[in-house]
Amino acid sequence: MEGFIEDHKSSLLFSLVLFVIILIFKIIFTSIVKKVGKLSDFNPVRINLIIKYINIVLITLAIIALTFIWGVNYRDLGVLLSSVFAVIGVALFAQWSILSNITAGVIIFFSFPFKIGNTIRILDKEILDTDNPEREVFVIEDIKPFHLHLRRANGEIITYPNNLVLQKGVVLISTYKSEEIAADK
Structure with missing residues:
Protein backbone atom coordinates (compact mmCIF):
# COMPACT_ATOMS: atom_id res chain seq x y z
CA MET A 1 0.00 0.00 0.00
CA GLU A 2 2.81 2.41 0.87
CA GLY A 3 4.50 1.63 -2.46
CA PHE A 4 1.30 2.49 -4.33
CA ILE A 5 0.98 5.79 -2.48
CA GLU A 6 4.62 6.69 -3.16
CA ASP A 7 4.37 5.74 -6.85
CA HIS A 8 1.16 7.68 -7.42
CA LYS A 9 1.57 10.57 -5.00
CA SER A 10 1.02 13.29 -7.61
CA SER A 11 -1.99 11.54 -9.16
CA LEU A 12 -3.58 11.10 -5.74
CA LEU A 13 -2.93 14.74 -4.89
CA PHE A 14 -4.41 15.97 -8.19
CA SER A 15 -7.41 13.68 -7.69
CA LEU A 16 -7.99 15.13 -4.23
CA VAL A 17 -7.72 18.68 -5.60
CA LEU A 18 -10.15 17.76 -8.38
CA PHE A 19 -12.70 16.41 -5.91
CA VAL A 20 -12.42 19.57 -3.80
CA ILE A 21 -12.88 21.77 -6.89
CA ILE A 22 -15.88 19.72 -8.05
CA LEU A 23 -17.39 19.94 -4.56
CA ILE A 24 -16.89 23.72 -4.51
CA PHE A 25 -18.50 24.05 -7.95
CA LYS A 26 -21.40 21.86 -6.82
CA ILE A 27 -21.98 24.07 -3.78
CA ILE A 28 -21.73 27.28 -5.82
CA PHE A 29 -24.01 26.11 -8.64
CA THR A 30 -26.52 24.61 -6.23
CA SER A 31 -26.74 27.86 -4.25
CA ILE A 32 -27.12 29.89 -7.46
CA VAL A 33 -29.94 27.66 -8.72
CA LYS A 34 -31.68 27.77 -5.33
CA LYS A 35 -31.41 31.58 -5.23
CA VAL A 36 -32.77 31.90 -8.77
CA GLY A 37 -35.55 29.47 -7.87
CA LYS A 38 -36.41 31.35 -4.70
CA LEU A 39 -36.34 34.79 -6.34
CA SER A 40 -38.46 33.54 -9.24
CA ASP A 41 -40.78 31.54 -6.97
CA PHE A 42 -40.20 28.27 -8.83
CA ASN A 43 -41.53 24.89 -7.78
CA PRO A 44 -38.98 23.01 -5.58
CA VAL A 45 -39.28 19.97 -7.86
CA ARG A 46 -38.01 22.06 -10.80
CA ILE A 47 -35.15 23.40 -8.68
CA ASN A 48 -34.09 19.88 -7.70
CA LEU A 49 -34.28 18.73 -11.33
CA ILE A 50 -31.90 21.48 -12.47
CA ILE A 51 -29.54 20.66 -9.59
CA LYS A 52 -29.58 17.02 -10.73
CA TYR A 53 -28.64 18.09 -14.28
CA ILE A 54 -25.76 20.18 -12.91
CA ASN A 55 -24.54 17.23 -10.82
CA ILE A 56 -24.53 14.97 -13.89
CA VAL A 57 -22.45 17.50 -15.84
CA LEU A 58 -20.00 17.93 -12.94
CA ILE A 59 -19.59 14.16 -12.50
CA THR A 60 -18.97 13.76 -16.23
CA LEU A 61 -16.32 16.49 -16.15
CA ALA A 62 -14.72 14.88 -13.09
CA ILE A 63 -14.52 11.49 -14.83
CA ILE A 64 -12.93 13.09 -17.89
CA ALA A 65 -10.42 14.95 -15.71
CA LEU A 66 -9.60 11.77 -13.77
CA THR A 67 -8.75 9.95 -17.00
CA PHE A 68 -6.20 12.68 -17.74
CA ILE A 69 -4.81 12.67 -14.18
CA TRP A 70 -4.35 8.90 -14.03
CA GLY A 71 -2.98 8.61 -17.56
CA VAL A 72 -5.49 6.17 -18.99
CA ASN A 73 -4.41 4.59 -22.28
CA TYR A 74 -6.40 6.68 -24.74
CA ARG A 75 -6.21 4.18 -27.59
CA ASP A 76 -8.09 1.56 -25.59
CA LEU A 77 -10.36 4.20 -24.15
CA GLY A 78 -10.99 5.59 -27.66
CA VAL A 79 -12.20 2.24 -28.95
CA LEU A 80 -14.49 1.81 -25.95
CA LEU A 81 -15.89 5.35 -26.13
CA SER A 82 -16.43 5.25 -29.89
CA SER A 83 -18.43 2.04 -29.51
CA VAL A 84 -20.46 3.45 -26.63
CA PHE A 85 -21.08 6.76 -28.40
CA ALA A 86 -22.16 4.95 -31.58
CA VAL A 87 -24.84 3.10 -29.64
CA ILE A 88 -25.84 6.21 -27.68
CA GLY A 89 -25.86 8.29 -30.87
CA VAL A 90 -28.33 5.95 -32.54
CA ALA A 91 -30.48 5.92 -29.41
CA LEU A 92 -30.40 9.71 -29.02
CA PHE A 93 -31.14 10.27 -32.68
CA ALA A 94 -34.24 8.15 -32.23
CA GLN A 95 -35.09 10.14 -29.09
CA TRP A 96 -33.99 13.60 -30.24
CA SER A 97 -37.26 15.20 -29.13
CA ILE A 98 -36.72 13.97 -25.57
CA LEU A 99 -33.26 15.55 -25.48
CA SER A 100 -34.57 18.82 -26.91
CA ASN A 101 -37.40 18.87 -24.36
CA ILE A 102 -34.94 18.38 -21.49
CA THR A 103 -32.76 21.20 -22.82
CA ALA A 104 -35.82 23.40 -23.24
CA GLY A 105 -36.82 22.54 -19.66
CA VAL A 106 -33.49 23.88 -18.40
CA ILE A 107 -33.86 27.04 -20.51
CA ILE A 108 -37.43 27.52 -19.28
CA PHE A 109 -36.21 27.23 -15.68
Whole structure:
Protein backbone atom coordinates (compact mmCIF):
# COMPACT_ATOMS: atom_id res chain seq x y z
CA MET A 1 0.00 0.00 0.00
CA GLU A 2 2.81 2.41 0.87
CA GLY A 3 4.50 1.63 -2.46
CA PHE A 4 1.30 2.49 -4.33
CA ILE A 5 0.98 5.79 -2.48
CA GLU A 6 4.62 6.69 -3.16
CA ASP A 7 4.37 5.74 -6.85
CA HIS A 8 1.16 7.68 -7.42
CA LYS A 9 1.57 10.57 -5.00
CA SER A 10 1.02 13.29 -7.61
CA SER A 11 -1.99 11.54 -9.16
CA LEU A 12 -3.58 11.10 -5.74
CA LEU A 13 -2.93 14.74 -4.89
CA PHE A 14 -4.41 15.97 -8.19
CA SER A 15 -7.41 13.68 -7.69
CA LEU A 16 -7.99 15.13 -4.23
CA VAL A 17 -7.72 18.68 -5.60
CA LEU A 18 -10.15 17.76 -8.38
CA PHE A 19 -12.70 16.41 -5.91
CA VAL A 20 -12.42 19.57 -3.80
CA ILE A 21 -12.88 21.77 -6.89
CA ILE A 22 -15.88 19.72 -8.05
CA LEU A 23 -17.39 19.94 -4.56
CA ILE A 24 -16.89 23.72 -4.51
CA PHE A 25 -18.50 24.05 -7.95
CA LYS A 26 -21.40 21.86 -6.82
CA ILE A 27 -21.98 24.07 -3.78
CA ILE A 28 -21.73 27.28 -5.82
CA PHE A 29 -24.01 26.11 -8.64
CA THR A 30 -26.52 24.61 -6.23
CA SER A 31 -26.74 27.86 -4.25
CA ILE A 32 -27.12 29.89 -7.46
CA VAL A 33 -29.94 27.66 -8.72
CA LYS A 34 -31.68 27.77 -5.33
CA LYS A 35 -31.41 31.58 -5.23
CA VAL A 36 -32.77 31.90 -8.77
CA GLY A 37 -35.55 29.47 -7.87
CA LYS A 38 -36.41 31.35 -4.70
CA LEU A 39 -36.34 34.79 -6.34
CA SER A 40 -38.46 33.54 -9.24
CA ASP A 41 -40.78 31.54 -6.97
CA PHE A 42 -40.20 28.27 -8.83
CA ASN A 43 -41.53 24.89 -7.78
CA PRO A 44 -38.98 23.01 -5.58
CA VAL A 45 -39.28 19.97 -7.86
CA ARG A 46 -38.01 22.06 -10.80
CA ILE A 47 -35.15 23.40 -8.68
CA ASN A 48 -34.09 19.88 -7.70
CA LEU A 49 -34.28 18.73 -11.33
CA ILE A 50 -31.90 21.48 -12.47
CA ILE A 51 -29.54 20.66 -9.59
CA LYS A 52 -29.58 17.02 -10.73
CA TYR A 53 -28.64 18.09 -14.28
CA ILE A 54 -25.76 20.18 -12.91
CA ASN A 55 -24.54 17.23 -10.82
CA ILE A 56 -24.53 14.97 -13.89
CA VAL A 57 -22.45 17.50 -15.84
CA LEU A 58 -20.00 17.93 -12.94
CA ILE A 59 -19.59 14.16 -12.50
CA THR A 60 -18.97 13.76 -16.23
CA LEU A 61 -16.32 16.49 -16.15
CA ALA A 62 -14.72 14.88 -13.09
CA ILE A 63 -14.52 11.49 -14.83
CA ILE A 64 -12.93 13.09 -17.89
CA ALA A 65 -10.42 14.95 -15.71
CA LEU A 66 -9.60 11.77 -13.77
CA THR A 67 -8.75 9.95 -17.00
CA PHE A 68 -6.20 12.68 -17.74
CA ILE A 69 -4.81 12.67 -14.18
CA TRP A 70 -4.35 8.90 -14.03
CA GLY A 71 -2.98 8.61 -17.56
CA VAL A 72 -5.49 6.17 -18.99
CA ASN A 73 -4.41 4.59 -22.28
CA TYR A 74 -6.40 6.68 -24.74
CA ARG A 75 -6.21 4.18 -27.59
CA ASP A 76 -8.09 1.56 -25.59
CA LEU A 77 -10.36 4.20 -24.15
CA GLY A 78 -10.99 5.59 -27.66
CA VAL A 79 -12.20 2.24 -28.95
CA LEU A 80 -14.49 1.81 -25.95
CA LEU A 81 -15.89 5.35 -26.13
CA SER A 82 -16.43 5.25 -29.89
CA SER A 83 -18.43 2.04 -29.51
CA VAL A 84 -20.46 3.45 -26.63
CA PHE A 85 -21.08 6.76 -28.40
CA ALA A 86 -22.16 4.95 -31.58
CA VAL A 87 -24.84 3.10 -29.64
CA ILE A 88 -25.84 6.21 -27.68
CA GLY A 89 -25.86 8.29 -30.87
CA VAL A 90 -28.33 5.95 -32.54
CA ALA A 91 -30.48 5.92 -29.41
CA LEU A 92 -30.40 9.71 -29.02
CA PHE A 93 -31.14 10.27 -32.68
CA ALA A 94 -34.24 8.15 -32.23
CA GLN A 95 -35.09 10.14 -29.09
CA TRP A 96 -33.99 13.60 -30.24
CA SER A 97 -37.26 15.20 -29.13
CA ILE A 98 -36.72 13.97 -25.57
CA LEU A 99 -33.26 15.55 -25.48
CA SER A 100 -34.57 18.82 -26.91
CA ASN A 101 -37.40 18.87 -24.36
CA ILE A 102 -34.94 18.38 -21.49
CA THR A 103 -32.76 21.20 -22.82
CA ALA A 104 -35.82 23.40 -23.24
CA GLY A 105 -36.82 22.54 -19.66
CA VAL A 106 -33.49 23.88 -18.40
CA ILE A 107 -33.86 27.04 -20.51
CA ILE A 108 -37.43 27.52 -19.28
CA PHE A 109 -36.21 27.23 -15.68
CA PHE A 110 -33.81 30.15 -16.04
CA SER A 111 -35.61 32.42 -18.51
CA PHE A 112 -39.30 31.49 -18.74
CA PRO A 113 -41.29 34.57 -17.64
CA PHE A 114 -44.35 32.54 -16.63
CA LYS A 115 -45.03 30.50 -13.50
CA ILE A 116 -47.42 27.84 -12.36
CA GLY A 117 -50.86 29.40 -12.02
CA ASN A 118 -50.41 32.03 -14.76
CA THR A 119 -53.03 32.30 -17.48
CA ILE A 120 -51.50 32.22 -20.95
CA ARG A 121 -52.36 31.94 -24.63
CA ILE A 122 -50.07 29.94 -26.93
CA LEU A 123 -50.04 31.16 -30.51
CA ASP A 124 -50.04 27.72 -32.11
CA LYS A 125 -52.41 26.86 -34.96
CA GLU A 126 -52.52 23.22 -33.81
CA ILE A 127 -54.27 23.99 -30.51
CA LEU A 128 -56.13 27.20 -31.36
CA ASP A 129 -59.90 26.95 -31.64
CA THR A 130 -61.15 29.86 -33.74
CA ASP A 131 -64.79 28.91 -33.14
CA ASN A 132 -64.40 29.14 -29.36
CA PRO A 133 -61.76 31.71 -28.31
CA GLU A 134 -62.09 30.73 -24.62
CA ARG A 135 -60.47 27.39 -25.50
CA GLU A 136 -57.31 29.30 -26.47
CA VAL A 137 -56.69 30.37 -22.86
CA PHE A 138 -54.76 28.04 -20.55
CA VAL A 139 -53.74 28.03 -16.90
CA ILE A 140 -50.28 26.57 -16.29
CA GLU A 141 -50.92 23.64 -13.93
CA ASP A 142 -47.36 22.28 -13.78
CA ILE A 143 -43.99 22.59 -15.49
CA LYS A 144 -42.32 19.20 -15.93
CA PRO A 145 -38.90 18.33 -17.39
CA PHE A 146 -40.43 17.40 -20.76
CA HIS A 147 -43.71 19.30 -21.00
CA LEU A 148 -46.18 21.76 -19.47
CA HIS A 149 -49.55 20.77 -18.07
CA LEU A 150 -52.07 23.33 -19.31
CA ARG A 151 -55.72 23.50 -18.22
CA ARG A 152 -58.42 24.92 -20.46
CA ALA A 153 -61.37 26.85 -19.01
CA ASN A 154 -63.60 23.77 -19.48
CA GLY A 155 -61.21 21.66 -17.35
CA GLU A 156 -59.40 19.80 -20.12
CA ILE A 157 -55.70 19.19 -19.39
CA ILE A 158 -53.24 19.44 -22.26
CA THR A 159 -49.61 18.39 -22.14
CA TYR A 160 -47.55 20.73 -24.29
CA PRO A 161 -43.87 19.96 -25.07
CA ASN A 162 -41.27 22.34 -23.61
CA ASN A 163 -39.44 22.75 -26.92
CA LEU A 164 -42.65 24.02 -28.59
CA VAL A 165 -43.17 26.57 -25.81
CA LEU A 166 -39.83 28.10 -26.79
CA GLN A 167 -40.69 28.00 -30.51
CA LYS A 168 -44.22 29.41 -30.36
CA GLY A 169 -45.41 32.78 -29.17
CA VAL A 170 -46.79 32.80 -25.62
CA VAL A 171 -48.95 35.65 -24.33
CA LEU A 172 -49.28 36.29 -20.58
CA ILE A 173 -52.91 37.07 -19.82
CA SER A 174 -52.82 37.19 -16.01
CA THR A 175 -50.57 36.21 -13.15
CA TYR A 176 -51.31 33.78 -10.36
CA LYS A 177 -53.89 35.06 -7.84
CA SER A 178 -51.59 34.61 -4.82
CA GLU A 179 -49.28 37.25 -6.33
CA GLU A 180 -52.24 39.64 -6.57
CA ILE A 181 -53.27 38.85 -2.98
CA ALA A 182 -49.71 39.46 -1.76
CA ALA A 183 -49.67 42.79 -3.62
CA ASP A 184 -52.90 43.86 -1.86
CA LYS A 185 -51.43 43.24 1.60
